Amino acid sequence: MEDIIEITKDYLKKYRIEDVLHEESVILFILESPHTQEMKYGYPVAGSSGLDMTRFIYDKGSNDAFGKIVSQSGKYETEYDDLRKFGILNVSPAPMQVGGLKAYDLTSSEQDIVEILEKLRVNYKTKKHNKQDWNQVKKIVLNDFKERLVSTLKEYPRIKYIVPCGKLAETYLNLISDEEIIAGKRIISSIPHPSFNQWSRYDTMDKLREILVELGISGQE
DSSP states (O other): OTTHHHHHHHHHHHTOOOOBOOTTOOEEEEEOOOOHHHHHHSSSSOSHHHHHHHHHHTOTTOOSOHHHHHHTHHHHTTTSTTGGGEEEEESSSSOSSGGGGTTSOOOHHHHHHHHHHHHHHHTTTOSSOSSHHHHHHHHHHHHHHHHHHHHHHHHOTTOOEEEEBSHHHHHHHHHHTTSHHHHTSEEOOOBOOSGGGGGGTOTTHHHHHHHHHHTTOTTOO
């Protein structure tokens, strides 16, 4: 593919969903990538996964996605305490699945990139791929992730905990965790992606629950 580096960078920029951070952020959740609802509303974890996050952290009866209330904390702070203690950052700022871009007319080059991203998403454990195009795209995604995370931790020094949600997020974080500023944070591992009600089924969620109790987050007391 011609100019794959520039095409990938342009793709990540064009379909980017911005991360959500606050000066008071203490816990940084790392998710995989935006999908349909995120592209529709313009903030991370806007769909059912975000709803499960809110229900775990605050109230099982909630109908608000986590990305919605954290990104609009001023609007929802009377309903949900301590929203500004959270931050949300995606490994890939743009969708890693073509299904997340159904509402868009992709160019053939963009289609090629998202198809590679789909392969990388499935083969997240592989450090080096046989196809050079895959390695180039992965390097760009990883560098973009690293730059945003390092920048975030410098700009928001109150962040104490990093919580990768799901195996891809944890794998990609491990690939850059030798960075001093990342290594200096407490990483809460083995937290599943919040899709398919996994946050209500995994024993490892007790680790996150303990952090929330320690911080006095409403709903965990």
